[in-house]
Amino acid sequence: MRAQSPLLIRNWSTSDVPQSQRYDYYAHALATAIFPIQLSGSAPSAFGVDMSAADLGGMTVIRQRGTPHRCFADRGNIARAEGRTFHLLTSTRSAWTLEHLTRERLGPGDVIMCDSSIPFNLEIGNDFNIVHVALSEAWIRQWLPAPSVLVGARIDANDSWGRALSAFLQSLEPARLADYPLPRSFIGDHIGSLLAFLAQSRSAVPPKPAKTEGAAVLDRIRDCMAGQSREATLCAADVAAAVSISVRSLHRHFARSSTTFGAVLMAMRCADAVRMLESSSFSRLTVAEIGRRAGFADAAHFSRVMRARVGHTPNQLRRAHAGPSSRDDPKEE
Structure with missing residues (x-):
């Protein structure tokens, strides 16, 4: 062996x-x-x-x-x-x-x-x-x-x-x-x-077909969003078209899981931003540029969302994992 x-x-x-x-x-x-x-x-x-x-x-x-x-x-x-x-x-x-x-x-x-x-x-x-x-x-x-x-x-x-x-x-x-x-x-x-x-x-004793099918559809929706979440203009209609369902159906699938399209999209973008803010590979990028790459078109909105969802502003996260070449945005906070 x-x-x-x-x-x-x-x-x-x-x-x-x-x-x-x-x-x-x-x-x-x-x-x-x-x-x-x-x-x-x-x-x-x-x-x-x-x-x-x-x-x-x-x-x-x-x-x-x-x-x-x-x-x-x-x-x-x-x-x-x-x-x-x-x-x-x-x-x-x-x-x-x-x-x-x-x-x-x-x-x-x-x-x-x-x-x-x-x-x-x-x-x-x-x-x-x-x-x-x-x-x-x-x-x-x-x-x-x-x-x-x-x-x-x-x-x-x-x-x-x-x-x-x-x-x-x-x-x-x-x-x-x-x-x-x-x-x-x-x-x-x-x-x-x-x-x-x-x-x-x-x-062998399946739940209601709609529930099992719905879980699979929701997985497809999430997978599609994960691949496009960095696009600032991404909207529910774009994702619905990509997975061949109506916008109304898309929102219904999220509602069954007690969440929304917007909440999931923001969570994906925040996760992307956190990874970049805490990684030395992105230390030479400004906070605003990291927000843009994560899909946030507006720096102020990026800061508000991160504070609400993560509990810290982008600059605070960066300082907690800062290297000597990291760059804060002075106007953020």
Whole structure:
């Protein structure tokens, strides 16, 4: 068997920082390994988490152990995420609650899939040991052309395919993957196959056809918008024509997901802008030019939208990640 390349294992522990910094430390660790998330709970002195992660390419295996807390992501966090991802979660030892499309109470071994483009609220009331597998959108669509069929719905640990998926996920430990006896691609193939079987079993008793079809149409609309969001003149009529539906139908699909065309478009543009503002590759561009490249025709509007959605102005974001050659726009704030 061909030798596998070395595997980088990253580790974080709140015990490495003063008690007063534990929440900030863990929030930064989550943003590094997963995407921006907010935390709340008991006093920092009572809070502690150890986390490790192994990147397998398109898939990151994460193990999180710690004390009770709440974590959540709102539209501002979503706008700052680097692209859309999907997340498989299972707890090995305690029950927990997740609000994500619906409110689900999950027991030990139950599995759930989350979509990073949808807000969530996760509450863990007891000490926990969670296996978390983060999946890129490109990876998940190799196995599930319409991943929304599994998003937000509890996968029962006592069901046939759910039991198989839960057992395999719980066997994954980042530190042990460096010496995995089979090619690491086996891990992704096994998880992907089980997800495909789960999706097929759920489709055997399909929901209303309009709902399933609508989810697929909404995915096509989002994909079209993602490719054109930097065009300042992009409007709903342009996207509707590109996916061969009426403008009224386009707005109806967004309404069913409790959002709007404008909100999704602004979130995409803000995400593009945040990536450029925080990247040294764009440090020689002015803030106004970054806004223009992200699709904002007006610098003042760009600043207002970023403050409202991300919580910071473009200049503030740039200063937080500034290199010596970064250029502020003095009139922005």
